[in-house]
Amino acid sequence: MNSLGTTLAAATLAGLLTCAAAFAATTSSPGELLAGYAGAAGLQPSAPRGQQFFNTRQGRDWSCASCHGATPIQAGRHASTGKTIEALAPTANPARFTDPAKVEKWFRRNCNDVAGRECTPAEKADILAWLSTLRP
């Protein structure tokens, strides 16, 4: 492919990727997500249990706090790259916990890094319950 062709192909792909991202979003609220996880767990969420999980290593090198900080009403820093990670608590960052697919994606990845497995609905409910109590 010549260079113009390559540029056009890249531009077309860039446009498609932008559209795909725009249409993929389904909105929700932290309260709805919390209710969903609590319902799936069949347990009353516990903010203290969530805080404990968040700040404790689960058998691997990192805890959630390693990147998000111990009190995630402030920005954290990625433990290996040093990149700033915006505040995780929904009270400090209204963009958090509004896109169920995004929330599930990050729970899947990060629980795998921290605990070597997916988190249970009860653990997700506890973490979200604790994050929702934090006030900036």
Next chain:
Amino acid sequence: MKSRFPRAVLLPALLALAGAALADGPARTPLPSLYRDECGSCHVPFPPGLLNAGSWQRVMDGLARHHGVDASLDAASAAQIGAWLQASAGSGRRAGDNPPENRITRSAWFVRKHDEVPASAWQGPAVKSAANCIACHPRADQGAYDEHDIRIPR
């Protein structure tokens, strides 16, 4: 002595050369929002021209263990980002080699471009990692690495 080259020819030629020298940073390829979201959360979304197509393919094939971290994607996002990276990958002077661990920071071009940066600057708490481009290139998140913008934290 009168120059063989009239100024009207020489000046634009020199400006073009200067422009080429300034443009020796990563090419300003526009970064799609899906790429920025998925590949720009844990590190800045790196310019695609800084790895060749083979290196990007290996990065995409290894996302489940991406430098020790789970960076796995759903199949549709992986396919779209992978296709865009293949179309936007670099070659030649910037991306001719296959750096160890497919790390841009270990390519011959990156090492050469940063050989004036003292070791102490890399190790500072504000930098932490060579992958933390934005520590010294304030507009790295927008794909801008102009040499005049560099601010090395003390």
